[in-house]
Amino acid sequence: MKIPFHKALLGEEEVNAASEVIRSGWLTMGEKTFEFERNFSEYTGASDSIAVNSCTAALHLALKAAGIGQGDEVIIPAMTFIATWEIIRYFDAVPVLCDIDRDSFVISAAEIENKITEKTRAIIPVHYGGESCDMDAIMEIAGRNKLTVIEDAAHALPTMYKSKMIGTIGDITCFSFYATKTLTTGEGGMITTADKTFADRIRRLRLHGITKDAWNRYSDKGSWEYDVAEPGYKYNITDIASAIGIEQLKRCDLMNSMRREIARKYNSAFSKTGLLDLWDVRDEDECAWHLYPVRLKTDLLKIDRNDFINELKTAGIGTSVHYIPMYRFSAFKNSGYTVADFPHCEDMFAREVSLPIWPGMSKAETDYVIDAVTGILEKNKR
Numbered sequence: 001m002k003i004p005f006h007k008a009l010l011g012e013e014e015v016n017a018a019s020e021v022i023r024s025g026w027l028t029m030g031e032k033t034f035e036f037e038r039n040f041s042e043y044t045g046a047s048d049s050i051a052v053n054s055c056t057a058a059l060h061l062a063l064k065a066a067g068i069g070q071g072d073e074v075i076i077p078a079m080t081f082i083a084t085w086e087i088i089r090y091f092d093a094v095p096v097l098c099d100i101d102r103d104s105f106v107i108s109a110a111e112i113e114n115k116i117t118e119k120t121r122a123i124i125p126v127h128y129g130g131e132s133c134d135m136d137a138i139m140e141i142a143g144r145n146k147l148t149v150i151e152d153a154a155h156a157l158p159t160m161y162k163s164k165m166i167g168t169i170g171d172i173t174c175f176s177f178y179a180t181k182t183l184t185t186g187e188g189g190m191i192t193t194a195d196k197t198f199a200d201r202i203r204r205l206r207l208h209g210i211t212k213d214a215w216n217r218y219s220d221k222g223s224w225e226y227d228v229a230e231p232g233y234k235y236n237i238t239d240i241a242s243a244i245g246i247e248q249l250k251r252c253d254l255m256n257s258m259r260r261e262i263a264r265k266y267n268s269a270f271s272k273t274g275l276l277d278l279w280d281v282r283d284e285d286e287c288a289w290h291l292y293p294v295r296l297k298t299d300l301l302k303i304d305r306n307d308f309i310n311e312l313k314t315a316g317i318g319t320s321v322h323y324i325p326m327y328r329f330s331a332f333k334n335s336g337y338t339v340a341d342f343p344h345c346e347d348m349f350a351r352e353v354s355l356p357i358w359p360g361m362s363k364a365e366t367d368y369v370i371d372a373v374t375g376i377l378e379k380n381k382r
Contacts (some may be wrong), residue, residue, distance in 0.1 A: 001368050005318030008182045009255055009359040010244075017243035024239075029207070032239035035249055036246050037190075043249055044167040045156075046192035048199040051205050053244060055154045055176030055189040057235040060090060061205050062172040062191060063122070065198045066148040068093050072121040076152075076304035078325050079335075079345045080126045081242035084152050085326050094119070097327060097337060102344045103127065103280035105293065116141070122148040127156035127166060129322065129354075130182070130288030131281050135161045144179035144329045150174065157182050158256055160286035172202075177241070182255060182290050183248045185241035189307040205232040220328040258359035263365055264290055266355065269370045275300055275377045277351070291322055295351040304381045312353075315372040320354045 021032055033051050040049040068074060074083050078097040082371040088095040098111040105128045112123060123134035123142055133151075142149045151166065154160070154176035159166040169175045172195070177188035193199050204211065209232030212222065230351050246254075263284065270276050279296040282288045296305055303311070310317050325345040327337040339346050356369055 001365065002316040003318060003356050003365050003369055005320050005354070005356050005363075006358050007360060008179065009186050009251070009258075010184075011247075013247040013250075014244045017247050018240050021239045021243045024027070027240055028238050029236040029242075030239045032235055032246065033242040036242035036249075039246060039249055040190055041192070042085040042103075043252065044165045044192060046153065046165075046167045046173075046190065047194040048196070050193075050203050051233045051245075052189045052191060053237050053289060054187055054235075055174050055178070056204070057154070057233070058174035058189040059083065059087045059124070059150065059152065060174075061095075061233070061235060062150045062174055062198075063087060063091060064205060065172065065201045066122055067148065071119060072322050073117060073119040074122045075107075075112055075115050075120060075210075076122060076124045077126050077128075078327055079105065079128070079323055079348065080152065081154070081323060082326060084124055084126060092252060093121075094195040096120070097342070099342045100128075100167050100348065101346050102347070102359055103277075104131055104282065105279065105348060106131055106133040106379070108136075108137055108344075109134045109141065112138065113141055114381055116147075120145065120147060122150055124152050125170070126152040126154075127288075129279070129291035129293060130155050130159050131279070132156065132159050132161040132166055132286065135164075139169065148172070154178075154181065155290035156288055159288040160283075161256045165288075168194070171195060172198055175249075177245060180286050181243065182259070183252055185237070185245040185248070188237050188241045188245060204229055206235040208232040208234065239342045243375045255359035256288060257359055258361070260284065260287075262357050262361055263287075263292055265366055266357070266370065269374060270294065273374055273377050273382060289357060292355045292357040293322060293352050294355060295348060296353070298351055300382055301377070301380050302382055303376075304361055305353060307380075309353060309374060310377045312372060316377075317369055317372055318356060321349075321352060322354050323349075325349050 037049040072093040074088045075096045085095045149170035151170040151173040156166045172193045175190040177185040209230045212226040
């Protein structure tokens, strides 16, 4: 049996929605995008939603709206995708890396507190794998130090924090609709905020800084006249992607329940092995379960993480590692960081494997992964 690491749950609804847009003759941002934004706000409870073409674009626009500039410091976890770092460098600002919590894998609030200086302007908490950061602590720290909180929620739809939907807590929240995410449009992202000043500027910046959307310029209700308030970017989403997103959003709760059920089966089976450290999520029902990360108890095994991955690959099971800590990349060669600065990141990187968890995985497929994992562990225990 072949089990891919990820497979999107797409049906005729998405095919028909995309086809309808193609037949309309208007493919780029227009009425479908605005409908998607309205629906997303209704689903999350966000005051304002702005669709863009990636979460990286969303984060870039969020930092721009927040006024980040040269020399400003922005605090981020060291264990995240590189996009969280690179968008800070776009401004010649300084990414300040923090260690993670040992068991939840999200940024440590205590570490954030220790990293704040007079140059700190923002915090980007990353909701790893669908698990929320300690937003009460982070918002308290930010409020006390007058910092902007920009949530990287690429993994966090639909994630809750103490019954609050992620997307309604920080100053700005950025979501991803990449091909592997819990809701996919192929490529795409969304920004949510309750701050109208932020929303108006981000909406303008996503399309060259012009004061009218292309749809309004070319429709019979629009005008050829427009103003450019400031240099912007080409970050708008297309109506084809938005049409797919509208259909995906309708089944977002269903897809999350499917992921949650797989996670519960995994937890039940793997907790009995004694050879894995399982992910310590705050509340199983509030996690989006974008990932299912496990850590090998390598002191009890004759194989390491890479050997384990290779054995699963031989069994036809796709896996990944989330993530390579950023300070290990060559871009950080002169950063001054060392592996000793991040003991929890280092421990996780040495032992972590992400297993397949996607809506539509059958019982047979889930059982196959469980049997393969437990069989490999049993065969290789000391």
